[in-house]
Amino acid sequence: KKEAFFEVFNKVRENYRKIYSQLTGGEGDLILENEENPFEGGLIIKVKPPGKRSLSLKSLSGGEKSIASLSFIFAIQEYEPSSFYALDEIDMFLDEKNAEKVAKMISENSRKAQFIVVSLRRITLMQADHIYGVTSSNGVSTIIGNVNVREVEKMVEVK
Amino acid sequence: KKEAFFEVFNKVRENYRKIYSQLTGGEGDLILENEENPFEGGLIIKVKPPGKRSLSLKSLSGGEKSIASLSFIFAIQEYEPSSFYALDEIDMFLDEKNAEKVAKMISENSRKAQFIVVSLRRITLMQADHIYGVTSSNGVSTIIGNVNVREVEKMVEVK
Amino acid sequence: MYLREIQIENFKSFGNRVRIPFLTGFTAITGPNGSGKSNIIDAILFVLGVRSPKMVRAERLTDLIHKGAKDANYCKVSLIFDNSSRELPVDSDEIILTRKIKKAPLPNKPDNYYSYYYINGKSASLSEFIGLLSEGNISENCIVQQGDVTAIVEMSDMQRRKIIDELA
Amino acid sequence: MYLREIQIENFKSFGNRVRIPFLTGFTAITGPNGSGKSNIIDAILFVLGVRSPKMVRAERLTDLIHKGAKDANYCKVSLIFDNSSRELPVDSDEIILTRKIKKAPLPNKPDNYYSYYYINGKSASLSEFIGLLSEGNISENCIVQQGDVTAIVEMSDMQRRKIIDELA
Ligand SMILES: Nc1ncnc2c1ncn2[C@@H]1O[C@H](COP(=O)(O)OP(=O)(O)OP(=O)(O)O)[C@@H](O)[C@H]1O
Ligand SMILES: Nc1ncnc2c1ncn2[C@@H]1O[C@H](COP(=O)(O)OP(=O)(O)OP(=O)(O)O)[C@@H](O)[C@H]1O
Numbered sequence: 001k002k003e004a005f006f007e008v009f010n011k012v013r014e015n016y017r018k019i020y021s022q023l024t025g026g027e028g029d030l031i032l033e034n035e036e037n038p039f040e041g042g043l044i045i046k047v048k049p050p051g052k053r054s055l056s057l058k059s060l061s062g063g064e065k066s067i068a069s070l071s072f073i074f075a076i077q078e079y080e081p082s083s084f085y086a087l088d089e090i091d092m093f094l095d096e097k098n099a100e101k102v103a104k105m106i107s108e109n110s111r112k113a114q115f116i117v118v119s120l121r122r123i124t125l126m127q128a129d130h131i132y133g134v135t136s137s138n139g140v141s142t143i144i145g146n147v148n149v150r151e152v153e154k155m156v157e158v159k
Numbered sequence: 160k161k162e163a164f165f166e167v168f169n170k171v172r173e174n175y176r177k178i179y180s181q182l183t184g185g186e187g188d189l190i191l192e193n194e195e196n197p198f199e200g201g202l203i204i205k206v207k208p209p210g211k212r213s214l215s216l217k218s219l220s221g222g223e224k225s226i227a228s229l230s231f232i233f234a235i236q237e238y239e240p241s242s243f244y245a246l247d248e249i250d251m252f253l254d255e256k257n258a259e260k261v262a263k264m265i266s267e268n269s270r271k272a273q274f275i276v277v278s279l280r281r282i283t284l285m286q287a288d289h290i291y292g293v294t295s296s297n298g299v300s301t302i303i304g305n306v307n308v309r310e311v312e313k314m315v316e317v318k
Numbered sequence: 319m320y321l322r323e324i325q326i327e328n329f330k331s332f333g334n335r336v337r338i339p340f341l342t343g344f345t346a347i348t349g350p351n352g353s354g355k356s357n358i359i360d361a362i363l364f365v366l367g368v369r370s371p372k373m374v375r376a377e378r379l380t381d382l383i384h385k386g387a388k389d390a391n392y393c394k395v396s397l398i399f400d401n402s403s404r405e406l407p408v409d410s411d412e413i414i415l416t417r418k419i420k421k422a423p424l425p426n427k428p429d430n431y432y433s434y435y436y437i438n439g440k441s442a443s444l445s446e447f448i449g450l451l452s453e454g455n456i457s458e459n460c461i462v463q464q465g466d467v468t469a470i471v472e473m474s475d476m477q478r479r480k481i482i483d484e485l486a
Numbered sequence: 487m488y489l490r491e492i493q494i495e496n497f498k499s500f501g502n503r504v505r506i507p508f509l510t511g512f513t514a515i516t517g518p519n520g521s522g523k524s525n526i527i528d529a530i531l532f533v534l535g536v537r538s539p540k541m542v543r544a545e546r547l548t549d550l551i552h553k554g555a556k557d558a559n560y561c562k563v564s565l566i567f568d569n570s571s572r573e574l575p576v577d578s579d580e581i582i583l584t585r586k587i588k589k590a591p592l593p594n595k596p597d598n599y600y601s602y603y604y605i606n607g608k609s610a611s612l613s614e615f616i617g618l619l620s621e622g623n624i625s626e627n628c629i630v631q632q633g634d635v636t637a638i639v640e641m642s643d644m645q646r647r648k649i650i651d652e653l654a
């Protein structure tokens with residue numbers, strides 16, 4: 001039981017350190033509260049964005065929390081990929097630079113799993129292989145298939 | 160006591176109806192659960208985005224909830240303006256069209272009160288009278304004063 | 319084993335039968351506020367067997383049925399998976415998982431409804447359904463809902479460790 | 487009565503004394519993730535007398551003191567308001583509200599601190615401070631923190647009505 005746990009934990013932890021560093025240039029780690037008996041403690045996330053000291057999760061900014069969370073989700077995905085992932089507005093807190101890094105990582109990961117990502121941000125949409133538009137009229141939704149980024153820009157751009 | 164309440168409530172309600180309609184083209188309203196004894200009931204928000212029926216707040220989308228909430232904040236501001244307002248990323252759920260409408264309403268309201276708005280969105284920054292940039296190096300923040308939108312575009316734009 | 323298509327019928331803001339075909343790789347969905355993007359994600363969660371309507375922003379499961387010009391009395395969502403690599407133990411190139419909710423008002427229980435699950439069109443029990451999903455490595459852990467992107471960081475250390483427990 | 491300037495000293499990510507002058511109208515603040523934008527909002531809340539450190543993303547009030555290359559033992563924030571229209575009953579063109587937290591570790595209480603409030607540089611009690619703010623119509627209701635934009639819709643009907651009570 002404990003063996004099976006550590007089998008998973010060690011791989012996911014290794015993935016987390018690699019992915020967090022790739023997304024931020026800083027260092028992130030997963031620490032067990034109780035290494036002897038993992039089931040009696042929790043799983044702590046420690047992050048150190050570039051140039052900063054190791055920070056308490058509470059004090060992180062919205063964007064920093066998003067990156068720390070997404071790194072965990074991607075670390076698990078790399079250990080045991082699911083068939084598909086559905087992510088709704090995961091870029092809402094991200095500045096342009098971080099939104100692009102996350103979108104590029106999704107693009108890379110989407111060779112092994114299918115990603116369906118809802119986003120309002122041009123920088124994210126630009127990385128997608130395919131884009132669907134959703135509109136509604138009188139409260140009834142319609143899907144517009146295979147929109148390209150230029151059409152999307154017209155759709156989301158303000159007149 | 161009840162009179163004082165209704166004095167405020169009726170004005171705020173009138174403001175809410177006007178502001179919500181201005182932001183969405185739909186209808187919004189504030190309803191007292193207990194009109195006889197307002198203090199024994201709550202204050203209900205009812206909204207009807209254009210083309211849709213009156214919707215339960217729970218089922219609203221992120222953007223629709225933001226607009227319903229912001230209309231309330233602006234309705235109160237119109238009744239009794241504060242000296243200044245500090246709003247942190249209120250545009251995070253808004254599509255480009257709604258973000259522009261809200262930023263324009265802030266611009267209008269900023270003739271009567273000072274607004275300090277944190278935003279990552281170009282469409283919001285474009286409406287501001289003044290823009291400050293914040294950057295950090297080795298975990299220490301610095302302020303760059305009076306940035307203009309084109310410099311901001313360089314700052315937030317991805318290379 | 320990828321998701322080939324979603325069919326959404328009378329579910330939330332989808333008033334008719336809408337087919338959304340998907341390709342492998344990275345698909346983005348965009349559009350104005352309130353247009354129905356998160357409702358598509360809710361439709362996926364619905365088929366994955368979500369029990370609590372609050373998870374999909376509804377008071378009761380029957381609130382998921384489209385209310386509009388013509389009020390339907392049922393809603394139905396199908397996820398069509400490609401199974402040509404026989405990743406799932408079903409001898410078929412395609413696996414269709416369908417869930418349906420139908421209003422069935424009773425004198426003492428006006429919000430009563432019936433719940434149906436189908437695998438490739440045949441009636442199935444919830445446990446068969448859930449079993450197939452877990453073999454396909456599909457669960458709610460693959461879905462991040464709007465506003466939940468920082469959930470991993472905001473949850474307790476114990477809850478976070480349990481995510482690893484479930485993988486082991 | 488507008489906010490002319492914020493002075494932030496050793497507060498969160500602001501490692502020195504930083505002065506941020508403001509003009510009337512609509513000022514936007516932008517910059518990369520983690521740069522310090524929300525910390526400016528936290529600095530304003532700090533002066534407005536926030537009691538619970540959790541409101542400003544800290545475990546204890548002493549966590550608000552800048553930790554960096556040189557660890558300070560105090561933090562101080564001042565809000566400088568224009569009072570030329572004498573909106574507040576203080577005979578001065580400018581009103582400076584200052585709050586300061588200083589570490590004062592004791593043998594049995596290492597996290598101990600002292601809390602100071604100043605009005606135009608003179609020591610003031612918390613109640614004088616709060617009194618002046620409420621006369622200037624400045625409260626936490628004017629501040630929407632990151633992630634709270636939908637709070638009005640998500641709160642209970644009773645809590646929402648209390649907002650009106652407070653205005654009346
Ligand atoms: N049963 C139903 N019948 C009709 N409309 C419904 C039903 N349930 C929800 N809706 C509507 O669906 C809309 C919300 O859609 P959704 O959350 O998918 O929007 P969205 O595209 O994600 O928007 P945003 O960008 O703001 O997040 C709401 O206006 C809601 O009232
Ligand atoms: N006492 C402190 N000393 C040094 N740094 C601190 C202190 N308290 C908080 N910080 C740092 O401040 C940073 C967060 O800043 P802030 O929340 O203002 O970012 P932001 O600009 O709002 O970013 P975002 O766009 O992601 O919301 C975190 O990295 C946090 O660790």
Ligand SMILES: [Mg+2]
Binds near residue numbers: 220222356357464
């Ligand atoms: Mg949505």
Ligand SMILES: [Mg+2]
Binds near residue numbers: 061632
């Ligand atoms: Mg912030």
